[in-house]
Amino acid sequence: MDPRSLQSLEAAGWELARRQHWAITRAQLIALGLGAEAIRHRLAHGRLHPWRWRGVYAVGRPDLSQHGRWMAALLACGPEAVLSHESAAALWGVIPYCPGLIDVSLPLHVARRRPGIRAHRRVMALAEHSVLRDRIPVMGIACTLVDLSARVRRPTLERAVNEADRLDLIDPEALRDALDGFGPVPGVRALRELLDRRTFRLTDSELERLLLRIARRAGLGLPETGVWLNGFKVDFYWPDLGLVVETDGLRYHRTAAQQERDRVRDQAHTAAGLTPLRFTHAQVRFEPAHVETTLGAVAHRLKSSRGPRPTNPSIDRLAA
Secondary structure (H helix, E strand, O other), rough: OOOOHHHHHHHHHHHHHHHOOOOEEEHHHHOOOOOOHHHHHHOOOHHHHHHHOEEEEEEEEOOOOOHHHHHHHHHHHOOOOOEEEHHHHHHHHHOOOOOOOOEEEEEEOOOOOOEEEEEEEEEOOOHEEEEEEEOOEEEOHHHHHHHHHHOOOHHHHHHHHHHHHHHOOOOOHHHHHHHHHOOOOOOOOHHHHHHHHHHHOOOOHHHHHHHHHHHHHOOOOEEEEOOOOOOOOOEEEOOOOEEEEEEEOOOOOOOOHHHHHHHHHHHHHHHOOEEEEEEEHHHHHHHHHHHHHHHHHHHHHHHHHOOOOOOOOOOOOHHH
């Protein structure tokens, strides 16, 4: 072979291996122009190393990174294979990586068994539900969370949803909307139940009715609602206690900007001598005992230490 052609072939092979996290297949090498003798030569000189599955090699050194192992598993299962389930969740970073079987999804018409690989044959069109992450074909985050919800306990699932939200991979509302496209797939029901608690939101009238009932049981009087304090509209305000209660639709806010706005609100109220508290709508609806206990304890503390109430938190009822 012409030296320039050989150099070009070598460069193409190294580039392909680099994109695949230093894993490559015999079929890919042959497609690049390497014959059986050339492959044997590179094996003999340590430039290729047989990996766990026949026809798959590690390039340059005998070991692969975790990304390389995932990629090698996909290469061993064919071009339509996609990383899924726990392995996909680990690649997305929503659960910790645990050594063990590598989960790979395959089209229904593909039947392959490989040691160390847990193959899932899927009816769904994998190409429509998969993406590239770190150059590895993987099921999208919504599908990954659905798959995970059918296999793990609720606390693990909730941590995964939290982490997906924190990493800005998908927010709870978008995930709940995405579930409508899955049909009766295992895992959808459990994930929907979890999300319904997380994204539950009462109407203003329902929220007011329920919170006022809880506040009465906690020994608080009637609050002012929808007033503006220190430049912000607040949900509930007890002037005699200097207590502000805000209710959030989500257990926590997703973006740094939203968190920053909440911090500024709370800091403004605190600087004016008020005590801000936050509950979610789901807590008001599903955990009233917790809300009542917290309100009662805070109210007792404020009454016990009652001094002159703030004389001028910036209140603008005309803006309400």
